[in-house]
Amino acid sequence: MSGPVTTNDTDTDVHHESARPPCVEVIEGRVSEVGSLEVSRVLPRRARRTVGAWCFADHFGPSDVEVAAMNVGPHPHIGLQTVTWIIDGEALHRDSLGSEQLIQPGQLNLMTAGRGVSHAEETPDDVFGEIHGLQLWIAQPESTRHGDPAFEHHGSLPQVELDGGGRGTILVGSFAGSTSPARTDTPLVGADLVFEAGLAAPLDPSFEHALIVVEGSVTLDGQEVAPGSLAYLGLGRDELDLVTDDHARVVLIGGEPFDDDLLMWWNFVARTRDEIDEAQREWQAGADRFGRVESTLDRIDAPTPQWQHG
Numbered sequence: 001m002s003g004p005v006t007t008n009d010t011d012t013d014v015h016h017e018s019a020r021p022p023c024v025e026v027i028e029g030r031v032s033e034v035g036s037l038e039v040s041r042v043l044p045r046r047a048r049r050t051v052g053a054w055c056f057a058d059h060f061g062p063s064d065v066e067v068a069a070m071n072v073g074p075h076p077h078i079g080l081q082t083v084t085w086i087i088d089g090e091a092l093h094r095d096s097l098g099s100e101q102l103i104q105p106g107q108l109n110l111m112t113a114g115r116g117v118s119h120a121e122e123t124p125d126d127v128f129g130e131i132h133g134l135q136l137w138i139a140q141p142e143s144t145r146h147g148d149p150a151f152e153h154h155g156s157l158p159q160v161e162l163d164g165g166g167r168g169t170i171l172v173g174s175f176a177g178s179t180s181p182a183r184t185d186t187p188l189v190g191a192d193l194v195f196e197a198g199l200a201a202p203l204d205p206s207f208e209h210a211l212i213v214v215e216g217s218v219t220l221d222g223q224e225v226a227p228g229s230l231a232y233l234g235l236g237r238d239e240l241d242l243v244t245d246d247h248a249r250v251v252l253i254g255g256e257p258f259d260d261d262l263l264m265w266w267n268f269v270a271r272t273r274d275e276i277d278e279a280q281r282e283w284q285a286g287a288d289r290f291g292r293v294e295s296t297l298d299r300i301d302a303p304t305p306q307w308q309h310g
């Protein structure tokens with residue numbers, strides 16, 4: 001699952017503003033389609049482009065795989081990491097590094113694009129039932145974004161019991177005293193939190209944070225946040241205190257404010273139009289930069305950047 005980012009999601013130039021001190025800013029997701037799968041895109045939105053280095057978040061499903069499955073043919077990325085997090089179902093990742101990896105609930109796929117990679121995401125033939133999950137992108141900093149692509153699969157991740165009865169799984173970074181083994185290129189956190197009544201957990205006040213509500217409805221500082229939306233929590237918050245009536249699941253994302261002005265277009269995260277133009281041209285030309293993916297799905301063509309239409 002991935003992109004593409006369109007002008008419906010964001011103006012192309014991304015300027016960062018971090019709100020402070022702690023706030024709750026609820027941002028509605030936008031319904032989009034990736035392959036046949038309907039997604040709620042909660043990042044980037046015009047009102048909020050990045051949270052730390054997190055620059056993209058799609059919440060897909062729950063959807064019956066016989067109605068709408070994940071089948072995204074080979075496509076390229078530059079300058080970002082893709083984080084695939086499955087709540088229900090399974091997906092098969094194939095990339096130009098030769099990785100072929102089934103991913104199941106509780107596991108993490110982390111692909112680093114660097115200067116260029118390509119991948120496909122498929123629903124295995126023998127999978128039935130529902131597909132439900134998230135795909136997130138993390139913008140790479142200058143120090144790694146021109147580097148080699150890489151792929152990591154983490155079959156199990158640290159789990160923590162939280163005050164108030166919640167349970168957390170740490171996707172990246174550190175949360176409530178535990179640290180994920182996944183690579184991070186900037187100070188970052190990502191955690192999946194499940195709870196029945198409420199939860200409390202410490203946060204790093206030097207990070208800005210946001211919540212993606214996946215299941216149930218949560219109340220934060222007296223404000224209700226429904227599934228399909230993102231609640232931006234700003235900088236300077238040192239505790240997360242959530243309440244729900246029944247059962248809720250949220251994904252917490254956060255990090256040090258990412259100061260680079262990003263240019264996000266289609267499946268590329270860069271800084272300038274020239275970089276995007278070059279990546280678009282090289283993907284269309286089948287250049288070695290993006291390698292080859294073994295997939296039965298059709299390769300996805302890059303559109304022409306809107307600024308080239310004059």
Ligand code: MN
Pocket residue numbers: 001002003075077082119267
């Ligand atoms: Mn992708």
